[in-house]
Amino acid sequence: MEDRNTYKRFNVHFDVLTDVIKIIIDNELKNEITGVNENKSFIEVKVEYQNGLGLHLKAINNIESVLADYNHYRFEEEETDWRNN
Numbered sequence: 716m717e718d719r720n721t722y723k724r725f726n727v728h729f730d731v732l733t734d735v736i737k738i739i740i741d742n743e744l745k746n747e748i749t750g751v752n753e754n755k756s757f758i759e760v761k762v763e764y765q766n767g768l769g770l771h772l773k774a775i776n777n778i779e780s781v782l783a784d785y786n787h788y789r790f791e792e793e794e795t796d797w798r799n800n
Contacts, residue, residue: 721766724749725778729756731785735778742774 727735739746739762750759762778764771 719766720763723762723764723775725760725762725782726757727760727782728785728789729758731781732758734781735760738774738777738781742770744771744774 725735738744739760745763747761748758749761752758762775764775766772
């Protein structure tokens, strides 16, 4: 059975853009910037990867982890503003 390439889109905030781009470049993933939202400070990146290739799956997981950590940090900060206590 042949492995097929899969595409995944990520909304990447400008604050973590260099981290995500480094993962993409280090793992030689094909990518395309498909959108930019200057008002919300993010770009949309489409990444192509081989579904059965462990290295590519690890890279996708790393990107998802960076984005999840950033979102957690960003929204946690808004919810627990110590100045309001």
